[in-house]
Amino acid sequence: MSSFGPASPSVRRGLGIGIIVVAAIGLLLLGRLTAPHAKNQPGNYQSGYSAGVKAGQLEGVQEGRASQVGSEVPAASRQPVADAFNRGYTAGENDAFTGYDGGWALGVPYIITLQPGVGGITYRIDARTELQPSVNYYLCPDGHSLCQEPRP
Structure with missing residues (x-):
């Protein structure tokens, strides 16, 4: 038989806490040890962070402008005015990319050429070139056109 008696409640509690x-x-x-390390994925964090900042900035600009427009009308009219502004803002962003047969490919880089807009529109897209693999792009000698040549 052991000379030790049953453990007191405080000893049992201490032992339980220690195990936990x-x-x-x-x-x-x-x-x-099992989590992925950031140094194994160098560009992922930075590119995700940059994309988030850019998206937040664009959304903030739109919300700020909608709020500014809505502040000039009576309180009861602010939400309908902001909603109308947001619909127009979205339509304008979509219209900026129209006029090209086949539309635009998502996630594909383009080089675009801007020209002055008309009727209060600052710019319009004059030309676009989808970047292709194994091609070098550079400014032509005229200083305005895009030249390209096959990459060796």
Whole structure:
């Protein structure tokens, strides 16, 4: 028979807490060891961060302009005015990319040439060139056109 009696409640509680702490540390270490490391994916974080900042900035500009337009009318009319502004803003952004047979490919880089707009529109897209693999692009000697040649 052992000379030790049953453990007191405080000893059992201390032992339970110790086991929980050891298990938590073990799970934390396991998670750290199995998580992907940022240095293994150098561009992913930065490109995702940049895309998020850009999207937030564009959304903020639109919301700010809608709020500014709505602030000039009575309170009861602010939401309908902001909604109309947002519909027009979206239509304008979509219209900026129309006029090309076949539309635009998403996620594909283009070189575009801008010209002055008319009727209060600052710019219009005059020409676009979809970038192709194995092609070098450069400014032509005339200083305005895009020249290209096959990449060796």
